[in-house]
Amino acid sequence: MLKLKYLFDNRDLAEMILENWEYDLSSLKLFDYYRISSNAIYPFQYNGKTRLLRFSPVAERDKNNIIRELEFIRYLKSREYPVLSTVPSKDNKELVEVDTPWGKYFAVVFDRVAGIQLGEIEYTQEICRKHGEYLGKLHRLSSEYKPDKRLRWSYEDVLEWIEKELEDFPNEILAKQEAKMVRDYLSKIPKDDQNFGLIHYDFELDNIFYDQSADRLNIIDFDDAMYHWYAMDIERSLNNIISETSCEDYSMLRENFIMGYTQEFNVSDEMLLYMPMLRRFANLYGYTRVLVSAKETWDNEPRWMLDLRDKLMSIMEQDSMFFGKQIK
Structure with missing residues (x-):
């Protein structure tokens, strides 16, 4: 932010x-x-x-x-x-x-794209399957994407940015430790054209619009796109589904999402096992973005800014819950 x-x-x-x-x-x-x-x-x-x-x-x-x-x-x-x-x-x-x-x-x-945000409609199993399908198609097209010029930044560039920004925060010892642990772990994950490429990174309900008349999804907001493992997008999407929908049977939603995804593109069971680690990357990145955004303070800040700081503090506490803990 x-x-x-x-x-x-x-x-x-x-x-x-x-x-x-x-x-x-x-x-x-x-x-x-x-x-x-x-x-x-x-x-x-x-x-x-x-x-x-x-x-x-x-x-x-x-x-x-x-x-x-x-x-x-x-x-x-x-x-x-x-x-x-x-x-x-x-x-x-x-x-x-x-x-x-x-x-x-x-x-x-x-x-403006046509349709209604997925977060504003009933998120059924059918919609969930379509959600996964459109992510799978995006990754299939990404795997075929061969830009001629300099690439957009990658997860490695993000980690470099995180480490550089954390230098200005001497008390963020656990965050710095987490950055090193995440970097070391990610360096060991297999990487090839079928599991790694340009991802959306924010393929969440508020960036996807359902156009009922055309029965299709329209996708917005590629501002956070980066080169990463495709499983990162899957993890971010499933994590958002858990937090934003009221369905009690998450296992069924997950199954339908993956089912829709694999209609368009393959993901191995091995890559899905890395998702908890990829979540550590996302939490660290989110934590650092908030830390940097909220660094400056002013006298007599308006009430909305004070309330926002409280909300951001809560988000940072959640994101940093596992900082420094052993990666399994």
Whole structure:
């Protein structure tokens, strides 16, 4: 997520950035439905069609990662995989760098996909199987993806970032120990074209929309994509299903998810056994992101920020539960 200082609603900034695209002036009222986490997202319309402006500070993002994210989205669309579409700017640019009074920002505009988020509908066994199927197809296409230029970052780059950021936190002894343990363990996991590639990393219910009229899922938010074992995406998806659905029979959901997945792409039993370890990577990464985001503090912080800090502290406690403990 972004540093807390970037989480304020700034509509002047959003409108200034949006001037690089065509838009309906009357639709700026949709800015009321903004959200900010890893990026700021402000909805608007052009010719009555809803679009989403996404922007983030240049200081918080790697330009190459954004370029490769958009390149991967274009590839998936060329293979008829249902992902969100980018909208070119007035200057026919997909990625725009904007100099503002609040600093420099990267910005992209996407068309809103059709459907309702999986988290907003009844998550049936059938939907779960479809959820797994679409992840399997994504991984099959990823295994065939051969970009010509520099790759998007990998789990190894993430670990380097974690270790570098933790240097600024001398008291985070367990987190540093966890980073070393995770790095050592991951170095021993087999890696080949069929189990390792570019993954979504955030293939969760709020990033997947069910279009009932077409009976298909539409996928958004590739912002966290990285090179990793495909089983990482499976672990993240199943973990999210546990936390966000009310189904009492998780074993049946898991079975249906894997069943749908293997209709499109294979995953070995051996790789599934690594998922608890992959969860340690995810917890460490999430912990460090929150740690860095919340580092700065200010006098007289607004109530929403104080409440957010309490929530983030709870998340960090959960993520760090197994730090430093033996990996089995």
